[in-house]
Amino acid sequence: MTKWIAALPVYNEEQYVDSVLSEVTKYADQVLVVNDGSQDGTAARLEAWPQVQVVHHQQNRGYGAALKTAFQFAIDGGYEVLVTLDCDGQHQPRRIPRFVSACKNADIVSGSRYLKQYEGDSQPPSGRLFINRQITRDLNELLCLNLTDAFCGFKAYRVEALKRLEIQDEGYAMPLELWVQAAMHRLRIIEVPVPLIYLDLERSFGGSLDDGEQRLQYYNRCIQRSVTYMKDRGFSLPSKQPASRGCPQ
Ligand SMILES: Nc1nc2c(ncn2[C@@H]2O[C@H](COP(=O)(O)OP(=O)(O)O)[C@@H](O)[C@H]2O)c(=O)[nH]1
Ligand SMILES: [Mg+2]
Secondary structure, three states: OOOEEEEEEEOOOOOOHHHHHHHHHHHOOOEEEEEEOOOOOHHHHHOOOOOOEEEEEOOOOOHHHHHHHHHHHHHHOOOOEEEEOOOOOOOOHHHHHHHHHHHHHOOEEEEEOOOOOOOOOOOOOHHHHHHHHHHHHHHHHHHOOOOOOOOOOOEEEEHHHHOOOOOOOOOOOHHHHHHHHHHHOOOOEEEEEOOOOOOOOOOOOOHHHHOHHHHHHHHHHHHHHHHHHHHOOOOOOOOOOOOOOOOOO
């Protein structure tokens, strides 16, 4: 029996936390919420969920920081598999078992909103779609990956593989650093399709990241810094096969 836990990074989600947890607790016996310094009523609502383990960040530290806390919690807790999903209604908890079982054959199982079209899929904000496509293409080129969605927060990880990662970025670029380190550690990566759900098109990244150009530059800086960080530690980029046969299949 695999020992696994589902973890949710949460920042100001008083609107969604109860409905999401009532679903998650149907599919996961072990649940962790990382409350990333919420300033709304999220913390008070979490008190109504005694069966859910909660770690509070005193200050808001960022999406990446919340996931790093979840990674360490899974490692310290001796879990074999960690599932992560967002707490804003964009991820369907009933798909959690699918991620856990897919983790039998992979180190990282990543949801993709662009692998399969589902009835009722939302239309993603054009700026986000453009940047997702651009960065996903660049990562596949750089790392010899076959990703279709580089940014989906719905993932499962084999905790043994997580122990090899040294994530630095505490913000929204964290998933990109993860792909660089995963590829340079030659981790086994698979994608599973998930619906594309946007409930709140007004949601912002906050500050300068709401500007697409600035967000793209932040993402590219993070990717370059991560490659340099790994090369300095003796890791190499997956090499393309000679005679432009592209990446090893
Ligand atoms: N916006 C934001 N979300 C955070 C932060 N820390 C944790 N989260 C949580 O991370 C998840 C993803 O955030 P979200 O803004 O929806 O990202 P997006 O769906 O990629 O735009 C949600 O469950 C948030 O509550 C943070 O500092 N800012
Ligand atoms: Mg979201």
